[in-house]
Amino acid sequence: MKHLSEYRDPELVEKYLEEINKTVTRPWSIMEVCGGQTHSLVKHGLIQLLPDNINMIHGPGCPVCVTPLNLIDKAIFLAEDKGVILCSFGDMLRVPGSNKSLLQAKAEGADIRILYSPLEAVSLAQKNPDKEVVFFAVGFETTAPANALSVLRAAELDLPNYSILTSHVLVPPAMKAVMDDPDCRIDSFLAAGHVCTIMGINEYFPIVEKYKIPIVVTGFEPVDLLHGILLTVKQLEKGEAKLENQYTRIVRSEGNKNAMSVIEKTFDIHDREWRGIGTIPDSGYELRTDYKMYDANLKFQIDLPKAIESEICIAGEILKGIKKPHQCPAFGKECTPEMPLGAPMVSSEGACAAYYNFSNIQEAPLPQD
Amino acid sequence: MSTDTKIKMGLQCPMPQLDFEYITLGHGSGGLLTNKLLNSGVFKLFSNPFLDKQHDGAIINTSGELAITTDSFVVSPIFFPGGNIGELSVFGTVNDLAMCGARPKYLTLGFILEEGLTMKEFWDVLVGIKWAAEESGVQIITGDTKVVDKGKGDKVFINTTGVGELLPGASIDQNNIKVGDKIIVSGQVATHGVAIMSVRKGLEFETTIESDTRCLHKMVEGLIEQFGQKVKFLRDPTRGGIGTSLTEMSKSASWGINIHQDNLPTDQQVESACELLGLDPLYVANEGIFLTIVDPDIANEAVNILRQHEYGTHAAIIGEIVEDHPGQAVLFSGIGGKRVINMLIGEQLPRIC
Incomplete structure (x- = not known):
C-alpha cells in the first residue's frame, strides 16, 4: 500500500534486525509508551524477531x-x-x-x-x-x-x-511516574509518535536530563519501530542519553x-x-x-459510590510495565476480550488484548478449549 | 457485463403505477392493500410456474440429495456502493448452498418492511432481487410480506430459504482435510465490509470501493466438476471475515493452519481504508469470495481455473494445513513475524488514537 508498504518492507526489517543484533551486547528493557506501538509490535510478530537481549515493556499509552x-x-x-x-x-x-x-x-x-x-x-x-x-x-x-x-x-x-x-x-507526566516507581526497570523509551505530532518533542528534554534515559520519538510501522529500537540500543550501548526523533516524516520539533x-x-x-x-x-x-x-x-452533579476494581486484575502492574499480560493469573482464563476484568483487555491498544488477540505462539500460548 | 445487465433490468422493470407512495401497515394486513401491492408488479416481476400459482406454498420436484439453508439480511444502509439488500439476500443464500457443494435452485423470500418505506425503495430492492436471481439461475417460489410500525424495523429485513441440488461428485466435509492440503481464497478480501462502512452514517468517506456481492456457485461448480472429492472444504467468510472462518475451521481440528499474509489478495484502497479506520482486513466481512481447502496436487490448477472466471481473477493459495500448533490458525506476517489468528469478539470497534 502506498505510504505504508515501504514501512513494512521485509528487506528493511531484516536490515534493521541485523543491525540491532550486531549492536546489542547486554540485556536492555525498552518501553514503547503508546498502545498503538504495542499493537503493531504484536500484530506484526516483531517481538519474537527481536534478539533475546531486548525486552519490550508495554507502556501506559492506552487512553481507554x-x-x-x-x-x-x-x-x-x-x-x-x-x-x-x-x-x-x-x-x-x-x-x-x-x-x-x-x-x-x-x-x-x-x-x-x-x-x-x-x-x-x-x-x-x-x-x-x-x-x-x-x-x-x-x-x-x-x-x-x-x-x-x-x-x-x-x-x-x-x-x-x-x-x-x-x-x-x-504522556510526559506518565513517563515520569513510570520512572519514579521504585519497581521501574526501564532503560529507555520509545516515545509516542502521534502525541509528538501534536505537541512536538521539547517536553521530553527535561525527562532525558533528569533520568539520564534515552528517548526516541518513534512511529508505528514495523520499520519505524525497529529503527526506533536500534537508535535507543545504540545510545544505551554507548552509555548515552539523548532525545532523538525517528518519526521525522511526521513529527516536527515544535x-x-x-x-x-x-x-x-x-x-x-x-x-x-x-x-x-x-x-x-x-x-x-x-x-x-x-x-x-x-x-x-x-x-450534572453526579455522586456515585466509589468504584471497586477487580481484585485479581493486575492492570496497574501491566500499565507500568512491571508485569507482562501473560504473567497475570487471570489472563485468558477469567479475563478475555469477551469478558474483560480490566481495561487493558478491552481496547485494541491495550497490552492484554494485543497479547490475547495476536499472541505469540511461544510466549503466550492460549488456553485450549 | 453484469453491471450492464443490471442497468438494463432496471430500465426493463419500471416501477408500476401505484396509488400509494409509502408502505403502510395495511400493506402487511393480508387484505386489499397486500393484494394490490403483490398484484401490482411483484408477482409479475418474479413470474415462474411455482409463484404464478399464488398458493400458500410451493410444491417442487427434486431428485437426489438436497441442500437447504436459511439466512436473514439486515444490512444498513439498504443501498450501498455495488449493491442493495435485495441482491445481497439472493447471493448470500445462493452462496451458502454453493458452500455445501450444491447447485442453487429455489429461493423463498420473507420481507419485514418498516412502515414509511417508500415504494421506490421497495421496488429497487425487488429489481435487485430479480437481477440477482437471474444471475444465479434460481427461482423465487414462495414468499411473505409483513409490515411493522415505524421505528420497529429498519426499512427492510429479508429472510430467505434456499434449496439446492447436490452436485454429483461433491463431498464437502471437514473430516476430509489432511495435513499438506492447500488453502485457496477466490478473490480479494474485506471489500464488502469496507464498502458498507464507507456509507455508514457519520462515517461517510470518499471512495470508489464497491461491495463484491455476487454469486459464487459457478466457480465452485467448475472446481468440483474438475476435481471432485479433491475439493475438500468450502466456506464463504462473510461476517467475521476470513480470520473468523479460519479459526472456526481449525478450532477443534487435529491439525493447524498456516496463512501467509503476503499472499492474501487485498485491494489497495480497501487496505488503506482499513488502516485509516483501525480495522483488520482479516476480520472485515466479505460477500463475493470463498475459501476452499484442496488436495495439494491440484492446488495450482484449481487457482488457474478460478482465475479464468470473472470473479476469480485474484484467486490465490494463501496457506496450508500443517501438523504444528493443532487447533490454531497462525498468520505469518509480511516481515517474517507470526501471530495466532483468533475469533473476532463482538464488532470490530475503531481505534481512538
Whole structure:
C-alpha cells in the first residue's frame, strides 16, 4: 500500500534486525509508551524477531485503559438518563464499569452513539435541542485538539445542551511516574509518535536530563519501530542519553502550533487519576474557567459510590510495565476480550488484548478449549 | 457485463403505477392493500410456474440429495456502493448452498418492511432481487410480506430459504482435510465490509470501493466438476471475515493452519481504508469470495481455473494445513513475524488514537 508498504518492507526489517543484533551486547528493557506501538509490535510478530537481549515493556499509552472506573460509571449513569445522548469513541463501549459496560447500557435502552469525531456530537446537539448531548472525551494529547474544537464550536453556536465528560491524560507526566516507581526497570523509551505530532518533542528534554534515559520519538510501522529500537540500543550501548526523533516524516520539533493553541485556549493542566496507576500530578486536561459550562462533570452533579476494581486484575502492574499480560493469573482464563476484568483487555491498544488477540505462539500460548 | 445487465433490468422493470407512495401497515394486513401491492408488479416481476400459482406454498420436484439453508439480511444502509439488500439476500443464500457443494435452485423470500418505506425503495430492492436471481439461475417460489410500525424495523429485513441440488461428485466435509492440503481464497478480501462502512452514517468517506456481492456457485461448480472429492472444504467468510472462518475451521481440528499474509489478495484502497479506520482486513466481512481447502496436487490448477472466471481473477493459495500448533490458525506476517489468528469478539470497534 502506498505510504505504508515501504514501512513494512521485509528487506528493511531484516536490515534493521541485523543491525540491532550486531549492536546489542547486554540485556536492555525498552518501553514503547503508546498502545498503538504495542499493537503493531504484536500484530506484526516483531517481538519474537527481536534478539533475546531486548525486552519490550508495554507502556501506559492506552487512553481507554487508564480512564478511571469511576468516570466510566459516571458515563453509564448519564447515558441511562432519558434526557441524555451519550457519544463516545468506539473503544470505550466495551470497557467494564462497576456493574456494566456502556455497551450493556446501550442494549438496555440507553441512547449511546459511537462517533469518529466529537464535532459530530456538536451537530447532534444542534439537531436535538430537547436533549443533553454529552461527549465522553477520552484520550491523550492526540485527541485533545478535536475535543477542544468541539467545545469551541459549541460556544460559537451558543449551544446550551452540549458538554464533555473529560478524561484527558498527558504522556510526559506518565513517563515520569513510570520512572519514579521504585519497581521501574526501564532503560529507555520509545516515545509516542502521534502525541509528538501534536505537541512536538521539547517536553521530553527535561525527562532525558533528569533520568539520564534515552528517548526516541518513534512511529508505528514495523520499520519505524525497529529503527526506533536500534537508535535507543545504540545510545544505551554507548552509555548515552539523548532525545532523538525517528518519526521525522511526521513529527516536527515544535509540534502542530494550531492544534496546540486550540488546546491551550480550551484546557488547562490539572492532576488526574489514572486507572491502575493512581493520581499523577499535572497529568491531565480540564476545561478552562471560560468553558466550564461545557464540563459535564460540573453540569450534572453526579455522586456515585466509589468504584471497586477487580481484585485479581493486575492492570496497574501491566500499565507500568512491571508485569507482562501473560504473567497475570487471570489472563485468558477469567479475563478475555469477551469478558474483560480490566481495561487493558478491552481496547485494541491495550497490552492484554494485543497479547490475547495476536499472541505469540511461544510466549503466550492460549488456553485450549 | 453484469453491471450492464443490471442497468438494463432496471430500465426493463419500471416501477408500476401505484396509488400509494409509502408502505403502510395495511400493506402487511393480508387484505386489499397486500393484494394490490403483490398484484401490482411483484408477482409479475418474479413470474415462474411455482409463484404464478399464488398458493400458500410451493410444491417442487427434486431428485437426489438436497441442500437447504436459511439466512436473514439486515444490512444498513439498504443501498450501498455495488449493491442493495435485495441482491445481497439472493447471493448470500445462493452462496451458502454453493458452500455445501450444491447447485442453487429455489429461493423463498420473507420481507419485514418498516412502515414509511417508500415504494421506490421497495421496488429497487425487488429489481435487485430479480437481477440477482437471474444471475444465479434460481427461482423465487414462495414468499411473505409483513409490515411493522415505524421505528420497529429498519426499512427492510429479508429472510430467505434456499434449496439446492447436490452436485454429483461433491463431498464437502471437514473430516476430509489432511495435513499438506492447500488453502485457496477466490478473490480479494474485506471489500464488502469496507464498502458498507464507507456509507455508514457519520462515517461517510470518499471512495470508489464497491461491495463484491455476487454469486459464487459457478466457480465452485467448475472446481468440483474438475476435481471432485479433491475439493475438500468450502466456506464463504462473510461476517467475521476470513480470520473468523479460519479459526472456526481449525478450532477443534487435529491439525493447524498456516496463512501467509503476503499472499492474501487485498485491494489497495480497501487496505488503506482499513488502516485509516483501525480495522483488520482479516476480520472485515466479505460477500463475493470463498475459501476452499484442496488436495495439494491440484492446488495450482484449481487457482488457474478460478482465475479464468470473472470473479476469480485474484484467486490465490494463501496457506496450508500443517501438523504444528493443532487447533490454531497462525498468520505469518509480511516481515517474517507470526501471530495466532483468533475469533473476532463482538464488532470490530475503531481505534481512538
